Each structure stands twice: as structure tokens, then as C-alpha cells.
Ligand SMILES: Nc1ncnc2c1ncn2[C@@H]1O[C@H](COP(=O)(O)OP(=O)(O)OP(=O)(O)O)[C@@H](O)[C@H]1O
């Protein structure tokens with residue numbers, strides 16, 4: 564049984580594409596056949612994060628408009644050979660693909676792949692609606708920040724209206740120090756407010772940037788804390804029960820204050 | 827003495843908590859933005875339930891969501907013509 568998962572967020576720039584690339588690599592490392600479909604048409608990025616930008620011949624629009632069969636447009640990853648990318652067009656816009664076309668494409672892809680991950684554009688307009696239409700499940704990515712959580716809530720509402728009930732949450736770019744000092748929304752706040760099942764808590768990590776620079780997702784980097792968080796998410800997607808990692812570091816004064824004044 | 831110590835240790839409200847409280851309020855407002863169709867369905871359901879107990883003036887009744895800075899309330903004004911006999 565294959566799973567079609569859309570990675571979405573509402574607010575832009577919270578880590579959808581980074582998450583799609585990392586989970587794709589992670590699932591492939593576990594031996595799964597994976598295809599990543601970039602639906603952020605006009606703003607092609609997923610190819611860069613995977614280091615595949617020089618191998619693109621055809622794109623999603625060529626496939627949906629019937630110019631080439633999907634197999635011709637798939638780009639195989641250099642290192643992880645069960646991972647493929649279906650890149651989008653850099654010149655067309657989001658209206659170039661409609662929901663029916665994407666549903667049909669994903670039904671074809673199901674025959675060959677265990678996981679089909681759809682990288683969704685920001686916003687709640689047509690591009691979002693198209694990306695969501697084809698999915699069995701949704702992963703909502705947010706950040707511990709007031710506007711990102713509000714937009715995640717909005718997206719969860721929209722997913723409900725589209726009858727997508729299988730929704731998981733990833734909170735990205737957590738800064739443990741700020742959570743510790745009480746200057747960042749913490750996981751309890753976010754779980755309480757959004758009340759959907761959380762499958763990932765990812766720290767802010769400079770290795771996300773350096774790995775993006777190189778076109779090698781951080782999940783492959785042993786020392787990356789975000790990479791570790793992504794490895795845990797992959798295991799959870801595959802049905803394992805993995806405890807959330809602790810990255811709260813309590814400073815000396817914080818401890819003292821708690822001793823003296825209570826919580 | 828204790829108070830000045832508390833200040834020293836930063837016992838004032840932290841921005842994370844302020845964010846949480848603001849977020850909770852703004853989401854109540856976001857969610858309260860319900861469609862006219864849903865309001866009509868709600869109104870009809872309320873009429874049906876109340877009508878088993880009393881005659882109400884459906885023309886003059888009024889149901890609305892009222893929002894102010896820190897709360898949202900469902901406010902109904904339903905004129906009663908006659909209370910039905912208890913069975
Ligand atoms: N955990 C992290 N730590 C540090 N930087 C991060 C982290 N996650 C994402 N970033 C950075 O944030 C930026 C936005 O990430 P990304 O492109 O994945 O977001 P997006 O949701 O796909 O954006 P868009 O809405 O534009 O498609 C990138 O520069 C990325 O490197």
C-alpha cells in the first residue's frame with residue numbers, strides 16, 4: 564500500500580521543502596521507493612536541496628499536459644537510488660496543474676512507489692488545493708511563532724473541509740534556549756492550541772543551511788541535531804514509537820530560580 | 827524584599843506566555859468567523875428545540891455571535907408568545 568503525503572504549512576518559509584527533501588532521503592535510506600513531487604510551480608527549489616538541479620529534462624507540467632510520460636520526467640537521485648524527484652516548472656504558474664491532473668498522476672505513481680511526498684506551495688490558494696487533492700495524509704509544518712501557528716490552524720481547518728482527516732504536525736526551528744527562558748511558544752502550548760498529532764520537533768540548526776548549500780539534506784549528517792530529529796520522524800512514519808528527543812538545556816540560574824521560587 | 831528579588835530574577839511575564847495568550851484569543855476570533863449558512867442552520871435547530879417547550883416569535887427572534895476584545899458570545903433574543911402545558 565503506498566502513501567501519498569502532502570507537506571504543507573500555510574505560512575511560507577517554515578521548512579516544507581527542507582522537510583520534503585529530508586524525509587524523502589530518510590525513507591529511501593530505509594529501502595523504500597520514494598518519489599518527491601514538487602508542486603510549488605514557478606518557484607522550483609526541491610531540485611536544489613537534493614543536488615539534482617543539473618539533471619532536469621522535463622517537468623511536472625510536461626507530464627500533466629501529456630507531452631511526456633511521467634517516467635521520462637523522473638530524476639533519479641545520484642546516491643539514494645530508490646529516490647526520485649518529479650520537478651516542477653520554473654516558468655509556469657500554480658494554475659498550470661489542476662487537482663484532477665495531480666490525482667491521476669499520483670494514482671499512476673502509486674503503482675511503483677511506496678511513498679509519494681508532495682511539496683506544497685505556501686498559502687491557501689489554488690496551488691494548495693491542487694497539492695492537497697491528491698493526498699491521503701498531510702504533514703503540517705509550523706514554527707514556534709505566533710503567525711506560523713495561526714496559519715497552521717487555518718490550514719488544519721482547510722484540510723478538514725477537504726475531508727483530509729489524517730493530519731500530522733511538525734514543529735520546526737525550535738530554539739531550546741529561548742523555550743527554556745520562556746521566550747518561545749513551547750510544545751505544550753502548540754499541542755494544546757492545534758490539538759493534532761505531533762510527529763516531529765526539529766531544532767534550529769545551522770547544519771540545515773550548510774547541507775542545503777551542498778545539496779545534501781542534513782538527515783545524512785550524523786552530527787546534525789535537525790538531522791537526528793528527521794531520522795526520528797522517518798521511523799515514526801514507518802510505524803515505530805520513538806520518544807521525542809530532549810534538547811532543553813536548563814542553565815544554572817534557571818535551576819536556582821526554580822529551587823528558590825518554585826515553578 | 828522578596829519582590830525586588832523576584833524582579834531581579836525576572837519573574838515578570840515572559841514573551842512566550844504572552845504569545846500563547848494572544849494566539850488563543852486570535853484563534854477564537856478566527857474560528858468564530860462562521861458562514862451565514864451555518865448561522866441559518868443553527869437558528870433553525872434552536873427553533874426546533876425550543877418549540878417543543880414554548881411558542882416563540884420566529885419573525886422577531888435574533889441570534890448572533892458578538893465579539894469583543896477578549897471574548898466571543900452567542901447571543902440570542904427570542905420573544906416567547908406562550909409557554910406550552912407540561913405533559
Ligand atoms: N531547522 C532549521 N534550522 C535552520 N534553518 C532552517 C531550518 N529549517 C529550515 N531552515 C531554513 O529556512 C529557510 C526556508 O526553508 P524552506 O525553503 O524549506 O521553507 P518552505 O516552507 O519550503 O518555504 P516556501 O514557503 O517558500 O516554499 C531555508 O533557508 C532553510 O534553510
Ligand SMILES: [Mg+2]
Pocket residue numbers: 579580581603608682
Ligand atoms: Mg518550499
